[in-house]
Amino acid sequence: MDQQRLNQQLILWVRLLLGLQYLLGGINWWYKILPFPSITDPVASANKHAVLMAMIETGWMFQTAKLIELLTGLALLFNRFIPLMLVVSFPVALSTFILDAMIGPTLVGFLGGTTSFAVLWAKFLDLVYFGGCVLAMQGFLMIAYFDRYRPMLVARAEAKAP
Amino acid sequence: MNARNSCIHKAGRHLFTALGIVSLFLGITSTGWLVLIVDQWALPWKSLAVMAPPPAPQAARQQTPPQTR
16 A cells, blocks of 8 residues: 555544544533533532533533534544634643643652552553543644645735625 | 655655554544443443552542543
């Protein structure tokens, strides 16, 4: 298989996998199918991060993120408005990654001997398998669709009144 | 100049393929795991415990919050 065909296949499969992951994450908020926070879970039980609790407590912020996940999942699976939805969902993917990537204190604790390797390993797996995985797939697809973004990357854009 | 551009282009294509392969591997394992734990039809939710830090001795007596992402 030549490299161009391989890349096309990679784009197709990564698109479907990311779409499925977003769709499951989005559906789970309204219809609980996964052990992650859902609309039916009490706020007090939700969490490893105070940030997440604060988002849920606003009553709209987490819902919006989940709606974006749902729409992005559908867009990726049905190949509709993909470049647009990748941009719209990027802040969600980045925030999820940052939340999962907060392993600094654990790393410091491990180096200082106060935290066990098991704790560090658990945090690392969480970082790689959820936030990191989504960000890697999202980044890969955004590079694949980079030609669609090129027109936006002008320093001084002329506005055109309707 | 053309040879240099071609070299950069080639390296970029290889990097793109490498990122794609890493993304595909992570995507299959991560999304596969998520699909398998949907409604616990193939794997129990507690399989995610591998990513939950073991509770500290004093916290172990309290109720463990659910996994979040």
